[in-house]
Amino acid sequence: MMTTTTGFDSSLLSSSSSLEFKFPADRLRRKIYPFKSGGKVIIASSSPSSPTTNMVEISNRNGFMDMYRRRALILGATLPCVLPLLDSTERFGVNAAEVVMDKSLIIREAARKVLSKGKAPGVLRLVFHDAGTFDLNEKSGGMNGSIVYELDRPENAGLKKSLKILEKVKSELDGTEPVSWADMIAVVGAEAVSICGGPLIPVQLGRLDSMVPDPEGKLPQESLDASGLKQCFLRKGFSTQELVALSGAHTLGGKGFGNPTAFDNSYYKILLEKPWISSASMPTMIGLPSDHALAEDEECLRWITKYADDQTKFFEDFKNAYIKLVNSGASWKDA
Numbered sequence: 001m002m003t004t005t006t007g008f009d010s011s012l013l014s015s016s017s018s019l020e021f022k023f024p025a026d027r028l029r030r031k032i033y034p035f036k037s038g039g040k041v042i043i044a045s046s047s048p049s050s051p052t053t054n055m056v057e058i059s060n061r062n063g064f065m066d067m068y069r070r071r072a073l074i075l076g077a078t079l080p081c082v083l084p085l086l087d088s089t090e091r092f093g094v095n096a097a098e099v100v101m102d103k104s105l106i107i108r109e110a111a112r113k114v115l116s117k118g119k120a121p122g123v124l125r126l127v128f129h130d131a132g133t134f135d136l137n138e139k140s141g142g143m144n145g146s147i148v149y150e151l152d153r154p155e156n157a158g159l160k161k162s163l164k165i166l167e168k169v170k171s172e173l174d175g176t177e178p179v180s181w182a183d184m185i186a187v188v189g190a191e192a193v194s195i196c197g198g199p200l201i202p203v204q205l206g207r208l209d210s211m212v213p214d215p216e217g218k219l220p221q222e223s224l225d226a227s228g229l230k231q232c233f234l235r236k237g238f239s240t241q242e243l244v245a246l247s248g249a250h251t252l253g254g255k256g257f258g259n260p261t262a263f264d265n266s267y268y269k270i271l272l273e274k275p276w277i278s279s280a281s282m283p284t285m286i287g288l289p290s291d292h293a294l295a296e297d298e299e300c301l302r303w304i305t306k307y308a309d310d311q312t313k314f315f316e317d318f319k320n321a322y323i324k325l326v327n328s329g330a331s332w333k334d335a
């Protein structure tokens with residue numbers, strides 16, 4: 001058994017003796033789930049890395065969530081009975097694929113009980129600090145729950161409390177349906193975006209946890225210039241556009257990009273204003289050096305301008321980049 005420096009019980013982690021890295025996780029079986037909501041057909045695809053991964057049509061967001069909540073409640077009550085029977089679900093008229101999809105909703109529902117808007121920024125940051133260690137060439141790191149071993153690293157300062165929130169939800173769920181740390185972080189991160197008014201992001205389940213920490217020094221330093229940030233993200237398989245879209249996560253938190261708990265495109269609007277060079281505002285309070293660096297780069301600036309003008313485009317691109325992020329380097333059950 002691994003000993004950890006985090007105080008976390010490593011027995012909570014799913015065992016995975018041999019990790020197999022894939023990027024993107026294109027060997028995953030793709031499942032399409034059509035269902036009805038408010039008279040409109042919604043198609044949800046679980047293929048994690050293609051642009052068609054998205055909810056194709058969500059015409060009634062509230063209806064969609066209400067329906068999911070109802071289904072999650074029913075499944076939450078019946079899941080302990082249903083799960084042992086998964087192999088014969090057809091006898092009960094229950095589609096196994098729907099159960100997989102609904103499991104992510106059960107996690108979201110459980111997370112909602114402990115997740116507040118104020119806690120959302122830390123939880124979203126946790127996602128990047130777990131997945132962002134991915135190195136495409138070295139086939140190391142990625143979305144594998146190894147953050148639980150890495151909390152004492154300087155770059156992860158402040159994340160212990162965010163993980164504590166998830167630990168509570170996870171230990172409750174583990175009683176009926178065990179969930180890996182990697183799945184847990186990916187799903188609750190998406191929920192954090194959603195409760196702050198951002199896009200709904202479908203998250204595929206089935207990630208296995210690593211039993212060891214990832215290599216150090218893989219996360220970008222805030223002192224990097226635009227070229228350094230681009231190279232760093234490229235090593236993880238992300239384009240400049242995806243770098244800019246993902247950096248929009250900094251709209252949450254206290255770095256001066258509008259309302260700290262509203263997920264919107266104010267990050268880009270404020271980047272365009274470059275308030276840190278104006279003596280009238282408090283320069284050190286707004287943005288990180290890496291945020292400022294993006295606004296100084298011509299290629300990044302084109303995306304910043306686009307997202308400042310078009311929040312819907314930002315939401316769409318953020319959603320796709322988030323799905324790619326949480327599938328980076330993941331090792332999958334049943335793959």
Ligand code: HEM
Nearest residue numbers: 121122124125128220221222246247249250252253254290
């Ligand atoms: C582009 C490279 C990035 C760098 C250099 C960077 C660095 C940082 C730093 C230094 C902080 C401040 C932490 C503190 O207040 O102590 C921060 C906050 C944050 N980061 Fe990043 N980050 C990057 C990208 C990302 C990405 C891709 C995401 C998520 C998709 C993300 C999510 C967040 C969030 C939500 C916060 C606010 C946390 C809070 O206020 O509790 N960051 N980041």
